[in-house]
Amino acid sequence: MDFAFSPKTDELRRQVREFVQREWDSPYDSHGNTVYSLDVDVQEDERLLQEFARKLSATGWYTMAWPVEHGGEAIDYETQVAYREEMAYQRAPISEPGFEAPMLMIHGQDWQKEYFLPRIASGEILSWSQGFSEPNAGADLANLQTRAVRDGDDWLVTGQKIWNSQGHHPWVKWGHYLVRTDPEAPKHRGISYLIVDMESPGLVIRPLIDAFGRRRWSEIFLDNVRVPARNVIGEENRGWYAAMTTLSFERSGIDGPARRLRDLEDFIDFANHTKINGRLLVDDAMVRHTLANVRVEIEVCRMICYEVAWLQSKGEVPIRESALTKLFRDEMIPNVFEKMAHLLGEYGALMVGEPRAPLRGYPVANAYLAGMNRFAGGGREIQKNIIAQRALGLPR
Ligand SMILES: Cc1cc2nc3c(=O)[nH]c(=O)nc-3n(C[C@H](O)[C@H](O)[C@H](O)COP(=O)(O)OP(=O)(O)OC[C@H]3O[C@@H](n4cnc5c(N)ncnc54)[C@H](O)[C@@H]3O)c2cc1C
Incomplete structure (x- = not known):
């Protein structure tokens, strides 16, 4: 199967790259950079995020995946994936509104759609x-x-x-x-x-x-x-049934592998220029082997995410596929950071704020924080139950 993207999406990716480089320059470690932000309680960063969302809304990209009747362009699957991937890879803090919007489109009463959807689309309502x-x-x-x-x-x-x-x-x-x-x-x-x-x-x-x-x-x-x-x-x-729609959108997160690919590339760059115990990290066969494994894991995750995006673009609610994505992604993400932190040896134990911490202590902090993925939105055992019962038809 050929996963090559068309030239029209190459142009969109170029525009996205320029936009993010021009418009997103937060000094904080809170959005786009991390899985769970370190600067989660920095209000100034949230203000920057809101400004970014408003600028993004003005480009038309923010809600281009929405149906036309709700002010979107109902863009095709390929464009959605290319856009979200590029935004994530460029470390944009956000690329589209949260999962409340599609849930309201499906289950919301008329007044709820009329009141909330335009405010979500403009970036005025960003978080719930x-x-x-x-x-x-x-x-x-x-x-x-x-x-x-x-x-x-x-x-x-x-x-x-x-x-x-x-x-x-x-x-x-x-x-x-x-x-x-x-x-x-x-x-x-x-x-x-x-x-x-x-x-x-x-x-x-x-x-x-x-x-x-x-x-x-x-x-x-x-x-x-x-x-x-x-x-x-x-x-x-x-309400249970509407809430399950929310959770299925929450579980789909296709930008995870793109962000981790960027992290991996930064780490490879670091490994190419940094000596630990007198030799370049990258000269160690075990380091190269581990990084290759991480790359494969990210790629597998990307392929599974493509399937979820494809089903969503057809208007389906991919409950079981989302469970599979979440299960794989929530293991992949902490794995990436745990392996990076491990490769740094004793330096990998130095935390954020410690001047000698490699990569600002980011791999080790995320090795801790990303573990939360294994619980947020329902633990991995719960995802396995969904896959067993809904995908494989196994008895309860
Ligand atoms: C970073 C983060 C952000 C969050 N944000 C929100 C939020 O904004 N709003 C919100 O409502 N919640 C939020 N949560 C809560 C999250 O949804 C819950 O942590 C999650 O549903 C698991 O519930 P619990 O923590 O009570 O764990 P428990 O339900 O106590 O589960 C503990 C462990 O037991 C396993 N387990 C439980 N039952 C079974 C079973 N029947 N079979 C097999 N294994 C089982 C679980 O998989 C898990 O590993 C957040 C959590 C995190 C980590």
Whole structure:
């Protein structure tokens, strides 16, 4: 099979390269560079990201994959892949709106599409608070206990969410939350999916700090938070199915291999110029062997991602293929960094901020942080269950 891209996408890649080099110059280690940012709590970097999103929106590329009726160009599969790959390879912090937009296109009520989609397309709404996980509902998400009780034209929501990545940032105005609206129904069938105003009275946000001392997540406490009934996404008590669409988009991430390819190339450059224990890193056969293995792993991941993008471009929701992509990618990414850190020997233990740390301590920091991929969005055992049951038809 020939995966060569057409000359028309070569021209787009050239324009993308120029755009990113001109417009993205953040001194922080937070977007595009890392898997999970080190400077996650730097507000100035988030401001730069928003500026970049607005400029990107003005190019027309940002939403060119969207259907025409929502203001996009419904561009073909090949162009989408070429664009996203090039953006990621050039270390653009973002290339298109998040997974909330396609989910709303499929499940959102008319007013939700009319209100949110143009604001997402312009870059005004960049991030959402995703209120899925709870202390006793992570991998077993359908066990969630946050309760919503009907009160006139509103829902009153009470409960606790955890591991919320975005909710505490002042620019995050909206959340999409899973809540239990029918406690008598079987657990998947009594859940509704709500759009929540993050400034609602009764909503309290408390910090959760990561191993590097960064404020990475929040716990969100809800005490009789009033949410208008019209904020239900899809049908009442059928929120589980709309949320699964969200997760399938979240799991598709095709830019992972392109970013890691760039990291690998930087590392190879470093290995070509750096001596450890008196000899160039690249002169060590074990180093060359490891880097070749990493290159193969990245390429395999890229091929699997192509399949997901192809299915999405046909309007399908590739649940099982996305699970496969996530499973492979979430192993591949920490592997790449763990192997790089290992190749640096004792220097690989020097952390960010230490002046002698090779590559600014980036490989080792990411070896730690990228391990989070193995949990975020559902652990690898859960992905394996999806593949076993939905792709291979194995019994539960
Ligand atoms: C960086 C990061 C960002 C996140 N951001 C958000 C966010 O914005 N919003 C949000 O709602 N959540 C977020 N999460 C939470 C994430 O979705 C959960 O961590 C994930 O669903 C796993 O849940 P848990 O941590 O409770 O682990 P658990 O559910 O306790 O699982 C622990 C381990 O047991 C395994 N396991 C569990 N059940 C089974 C089973 N039945 N069979 C086999 N193995 C099983 C899991 O695979 C995992 O390895 C984030 C997590 C991370 C790491």
